[in-house]
Amino acid sequence: MGASSNDRWIRYYDAISGRPPRDTLLRALSAIEAEGGPGPNALALDLGAGEGRDTVELLRRGYRVIAIDVEPRAFERLRARPDLTRPEALETLVGRFEDIELPEADLINASFSLPFCRAERFAAFWPRLIAALKPGALFAGHLLGKRDDWAHDPDVTALDTEAVNARLAGLLVEYLWEEETDSATATGTPKHWHLFHIVAQKT
Ligand SMILES: C[S@@+](CC[C@H](N)C(=O)[O-])C[C@H]1O[C@@H](n2cnc3c(N)ncnc32)[C@H](O)[C@@H]1O
Secondary structure: OOHHHHHHHHHHHHHHOOOOOOHHHHHHHHHHHHOOOOOOOOEEEEEOOOOOHHHHHHHHOOOEEEEEEOOHHHHHHHHOOOOOOOHHHEEEEEOOHHHOOOOOEEEEEEOOOOOOOOHHHHHHHHHHHHHHEEEEEEEEEEEEEOOOOOOOOOOOOEEOHHHHHHHHOOEEEEEEEEEEEEEEOOOOOEEEEEEEEEEEEEO
C-alpha cells in the first residue's frame, strides 16, 4: 500500500482516537491474570500498534512493550497520549513487522494489522510469529476472511476458515470468533467485514 494508504492510516487514527483496547487483547490479559501473570519483566509485542490503544493498556498492566508500526506518525500520537504510562517500558520500532526479527515474547498482540501484509510474505511470517511466542505465551489478534471486501487487494492476506484453522493448529485456541457483517470502516465507508478474532496459547 502506497503513500495514500499511509494517509488512510492517519485518518484511521483520528477516527478511533479515545477508543478502548481491543476485546481480543482484554481476553488474553484476563486469561494471563487468571493464571497469576504477567510475571516480572514480561515482554509484549504489539504488531501494527497504530496510535496505541492496545499498547497503553499493556503498559498499564505492567508489560514491557515493543510496539511495531510501518507508519512513524502512529508513534508521534502514541507518545503524546495523555493515558500513556511507564514510557520507559516502551520501545517503538518503525518498520513492517514481516521485515523485523521478533524477540521471544510473553504475549504477541496484532489487532487489525496482520492482514496488511502480502500473502507470500504472510505465509513466511506466521511461523516466525509463532516461534517468537515463549511456551505458554498468548497470541491475540485478527485475521481477514476471504469474503471480506478487502480480500482481493494484492497487498492484503485473506484466509478461509480452513486456512485459519491450519494456522492455529498446534496452539490451544482460547477464543475464535468468525464474524461476518455489513457495517462500515472506522472512517465511515460502508463495508462487508469477514474477520477472525483470535486468542490462542502456545503450549
Ligand atoms: C487498522 S490499523 C490497526 C491499529 C491498531 N492495532 C488498532 O487496533 O487500532 C493497522 C495498523 O497497522 C499498521 N501496518 C499495516 N501494515 C503493517 C505492516 N506490514 N507492518 C507494520 N505495521 C503495519 C498501519 O500503519 C496501522 O497503524
